[in-house]
Amino acid sequence: MKKIIFATGNEGKMREIREILRDLDAQVLSMKEAGIETGIEENGTTFEENATIKAQAVAAQAKKAAAISQAEIVVLADDSGLEIDYLNKEPGIYSARYLGEDTPYAIKNKNLIDRLEGVPDNKRTARFVCAIAAVLPDGSVITTRGVIEGRIDYEEKGKNGFGYDPIFYVPEYGRTTAELSMEEKNHVSHRARALKAMKGELKSRFL
């Protein structure tokens, strides 16, 4: 059976991914399940570049894992971030590293809200962007992108999700992404949209 390895250590993300890819005729594995460990430096300048760097690094590791037949695997990786228009699209590709990789999101979120003090709704526009890269068995790379448009709220709201979710207000739902259910999020999130696009690519090229 064909295998899809997703280059993430995040179990929440893996749940989301398995849910969306579940009807594909392939086994979806986390890096850990595929026996791959890798430290990757994301030094690209776009979401697509960073996702590609990660996917290629994991594909190189997978090649060394003798148990896996190359012809049968695709490696996926994602890179995502928050672009705030008023802040010249900061934190962008530096979203995870913003104020330091280990800084709690409660602090990052508060900082962004503070930087937007006095800024009206109309100028608080922002988007979550997700790029997904796939390395196919022949070494070629495909990328897809998904976006959700919204704006930065005035305070943190909601307990679901993670990262910047509590300050990202989605007009369509009248709530932040941290207030959406898993089902709602899998319908509209940047990652879900990028992944559905990738699913289409894999169906036509791999499966």
Add this chain to the structure above:
Amino acid sequence: MKKIIFATGNEGKMREIREILRDLDAQVLSMKEAGIETGIEENGTTFEENATIKAQAVAAQAKKAAAISQAEIVVLADDSGLEIDYLNKEPGIYSARYLGEDTPYAIKNKNLIDRLEGVPDNKRTARFVCAIAAVLPDGSVITTRGVIEGRIDYEEKGKNGFGYDPIFYVPEYGRTTAELSMEEKNHVSHRARALKAMKGELKSRFL
């Protein structure tokens, strides 16, 4: 009953809009139905600015139409376009005017395909962007944005939709937007997404 006037003369667009807004407790009117005629110069530098210019021009006309009570109406307008990454986001806000306002899309589409000759899939990434602006009864303006990510195909495909739809390939569906049904398009299109976001705004602020 509250009224929503949508500043468009395009009947196809009106059908799409009525379908998405149909469960709102408001009457949705085209400009024509509201008895408004207006020539508008779109001289903004962003989709949001252009949508706002249109909505404000129509709102000013609606003010003069004595039959309509100001307190009860919202005017909406949209502006959309195609951003092709390889062409530095051309044609962008000039999408309708690209190669001339009256040039058939068969020619515009062929021209864009020619400009991407020899460019591989990965560099053909593009997006349809739609901004919608609302002028509320108190004169304040809200904007929302919707996006669909995809790439430029190698030839025109499909008979549905209009404009650049036949060359815009959507990986999730494995087809161009001109090959999507009305229902599919109302699910994923840039305009549908912007409009659903606006629907959320109107629910919380107007209805």
